[in-house]
Amino acid sequence: MKLNYYIKLLLASLIITALYFVSNALFFSDTSLSAASIWGVLSNLLIVLLLGLYVSHSSLRGLKLVLAVFSIYYIIGHFNLLIEAYIFNVTDRAETTKEMFQGLFVVAVFSPLLVLLLNKWEGSPETLQFKKRSVFSWIWRIALGMFVYLVFYLAAGMILQASYPDLMSYYAEKLPPVEVMILTQFPRGLLFVLIAILMLRTLKLKRIQKGLLIGLVFSVIGGIAPLIPPSEFMPANIRMVHGIEVGISNFLYGMALAYLLGQEWLNKNSKEF
Secondary structure, eight states: OOHHHHHHHHHHHHHHHHHHHHHHHHHHOOOOOOHHHHHHHHHHHHHHHHHHHHHHTBSOOHHHHHHHHHHIIIIIIIIHHHHHHHHTTSSOHHHHHHHHHHHHHHHHHHHHHHHHHTTOSSSOOOOOOBOOOOHHHHHHHHHHHHHHHHHHHHHHHHHHHHHOTHHHHHTTTTOOOHHHHHHHHHHHHHHHHHHHHHHHTTBOSOHHHHHHHHHHIIIIIIIIHHHSSOOSSSOHHHHHHHHHHHHHHHHHHHHHHHHHHOOOBOOTTOOOO
């Protein structure tokens, strides 16, 4: 890729950082510049690199591409994370609501800017045709994808708990009832599945490449990047181990969904397989 492309991505990461600064002033009355800003730029750069890859290889253009970027970034990088934080009493209702609106503001402003920066606003979208799949086939695959998320989630949590006892000290008074924790993962898993379907059906890549990108989006945007900046709600050691846990489990889950939900192209010149 040309150097100009990477300069644009760096600019986009600075734009996100500026948007967070503005939104902190709007929603939290915080106008301070701290060390968190440096880590925030790194976090945002990782996010932009992955969103940039999606935009560059997407069959969509214009407003449809903006909506796709918005959905991926907000659902994976904000909504799903904040629901988890609220369930585990890391943030309270008021804080969660403010962060939901902050994320909505940042992502809504940033998504069209990224599409414009990468010159993907103009032009006709490409139609990707896939082999037909029956309604029943979609239903059992989506249901299985939700269940697999619960399996990955519980397995990662148990491994982390067994290997890092300090985790339970932090969550000693934060753990929700087991049934609440488990039931919450099904709608969260459904959101991951829907985003995976969106990416699978709009990316002009081979299935293994789609799987890698989906895994990285789930892993980095949905876990690692948001845990990089210092937070008053979670100490550094807990953020680090969660970053490793979510990074690995979400990446593997994304790859599994690409295999479970992927479809063969019907396009004559396709190099899908």
